[in-house]
Amino acid sequence: MRYEVPETVDAAVALLAAANGSARILAGGTDLLVQLRAGLVEPDVVVDIKKISQTRQVTAQDGGFRVGAAVTGAELDEHPDLKKNWPGVVEAAELIGSTQVQGRATMGGNLCNASPAADSVPALIAAAATCQIAGPDGERTVPVESICTGPGKTILGTGEFVVSLILPARPPHSGDAYLRFIPRTEMDIAVVGVGVSLTLDGAGQCIAARVGLGAVAATALLVTEAADALVGTAVDEGAVEKMQQAVRAACRPIDDKRGTIAYRTQVSGVLAGRACRIALERAGEH
Amino acid sequence: MARNHVTTTINGDPVEFLCDTEQTLLDVLRDELHLTGSKEGCASGDCGACSVTMDGRLVCACLVLAVETQGAEVETIEGMADGDRLHPLQQKFLDHAALQCGVCTPGFLVAAKSLLERNPDPTESEVRYWLAGNLCRCTGYDKIVRAVLDTAAEMRE
Numbered sequence: 198m199r200y201e202v203p204e205t206v207d208a209a210v211a212l213l214a215a216a217n218g219s220a221r222i223l224a225g226g227t228d229l230l231v232q233l234r235a236g237l238v239e240p241d242v243v244v245d246i247k248k249i250s251q252t253r254q255v256t257a258q259d260g261g262f263r264v265g266a267a268v269t270g271a272e273l274d275e276h277p278d279l280k281k282n283w284p285g286v287v288e289a290a291e292l293i294g295s296t297q298v299q300g301r302a303t304m305g306g307n308l309c310n311a312s313p314a315a316d317s318v319p320a321l322i323a324a325a326a327t328c329q330i331a332g333p334d335g336e337r338t339v340p341v342e343s344i345c346t347g348p349g350k351t352i353l354g355t356g357e358f359v360v361s362l363i364l365p366a367r368p369p370h371s372g373d374a375y376l377r378f379i380p381r382t383e384m385d386i387a388v389v390g391v392g393v394s395l396t397l398d399g400a401g402q403c404i405a406a407r408v409g410l411g412a413v414a415a416t417a418l419l420v421t422e423a424a425d426a427l428v429g430t431a432v433d434e435g436a437v438e439k440m441q442q443a444v445r446a447a448c449r450p451i452d453d454k455r456g457t458i459a460y461r462t463q464v465s466g467v468l469a470g471r472a473c474r475i476a477l478e479r480a481g482e483h
Numbered sequence: 484m485a486r487n488h489v490t491t492t493i494n495g496d497p498v499e500f501l502c503d504t505e506q507t508l509l510d511v512l513r514d515e516l517h518l519t520g521s522k523e524g525c526a527s528g529d530c531g532a533c534s535v536t537m538d539g540r541l542v543c544a545c546l547v548l549a550v551e552t553q554g555a556e557v558e559t560i561e562g563m564a565d566g567d568r569l570h571p572l573q574q575k576f577l578d579h580a581a582l583q584c585g586v587c588t589p590g591f592l593v594a595a596k597s598l599l600e601r602n603p604d605p606t607e608s609e610v611r612y613w614l615a616g617n618l619c620r621c622t623g624y625d626k627i628v629r630a631v632l633d634t635a636a637e638m639r640e
Binding site for chain 1: 487503504505507526527528529531534537540541542543545546547548550551553594597598612613614615616617
């Protein structure tokens with residue numbers, strides 16, 4: 198197994214394309230190293246993208262942010278402006294693993310590992326985040342909810358990798374939140390995860406909403422019916438209840454040791470309601 | 484297959500080694516450099532027994548490829564005491580009997596040092612959350628948390 202550490206996006210794409218499918222991308226390594234050790238993956242080459250400057254920076258862009266795919270959870274936590282604008286996204290990323298894991302784990306990796314239970318993904322979907330993908334045919338931009346196609350599977354073609362995640366500009370009176378359920382208080386994999394993002398007008402009416410749902414289907418979901426239940430309302434109890442029903446209706450969970458189908462479905466609505474109230478409170482503050 | 488040649492700094496000393504790509508930092512620390520203070524508990528980033536810092540950031544050495552440390556500054560448990568002079572955390576772990584079998588102890592010490600460098604006055608809750616990635620099956624954690632809080636109080640004086 199070879200190790201390559203390109204310093205430009207083009208060099209990384211060339212290495213990935215030349216490996217013809219037998220390359221793995223190394224960002225934080227918190228998933229890849231475990232998979233290597235378990236023999237789940239046996240690449241010919243590991244391409245470390247951390248020396249490519251674009252993958253390691255958080256920069257302001259078009260009123261929002263461009264977050265490099267290899268920026269760690271700990272670094273997100275140390276970016277006050279990002280936290281102020283997208284507290285739900287940063288909280289979701291920070292739920293991944295321990296302090297040690299936070300020192301390495303990245304949102305780019307969390308997304309591209311394509312676990313249905315990835316914590317940052319429902320929050321990114323709620324935030325309407327997009328991915329800047331580089332590849333042999335140039336760059337393309339794809340919404341986060343379109344990246345994963347199933348557990349461990351993404352739309353990324355040979356030679357492609359996610360360079361950055363783009364978080365859009367935040368209008369006034371906006372707020373987001375992410376909540377997950379785990380049986381412990383720390384260090385566990387989501388049984389259900391829900392991200393909610395809201396924008397209100399000056400009178401407190403919801404003018405935009407997005408709801409992302411994790412760990413209850415083969416991929417994280419964008420639940421437009423849930424968002425539709427909130428838009429045009431004052432996010433009152435009746436609207437929240439309709440949103441919760443839409444969230445439960447979107448669930449296609451598996452039965453496993455962490456939760457039954459009925460339990461995951463029930464909890465998804467509960468968490469959606471709570472995340473919505475937190476997002477609403479935050480929207481009122483800005 | 485050519486091995487990777489790595490030049491790095493460990494506990495302030497320049498170090499050079501050859502490694503295979505699949506070797507983790509923990510593998511190289513223990514098996515090549517004979518720095519056996521960092522322990523392998525789970526080898527999957529769950530237990531924290533191999534905690535080290537890399538460029539000032541607390542990480543699990545089992546989740547870092549050794550080749551990634553090229554040009555980095557790595558600090559391990561071996562760099563914690565100043566010769567025979569124990570770091571205050573090490574002394575407080577002894578005073579509070581905050582260990583039993585000792586396998587988790589180097590990781591706890593490295594992680595706690597990293598916490599106190601960032602936050603000299605942590606609450607009990609902050610200590611417990613910061614150390615949530617370090618598992619101990621002997622102490623029940625209470626003595627460890629007390630030792631860290633006591634060290635913090637003493638170091639603030």
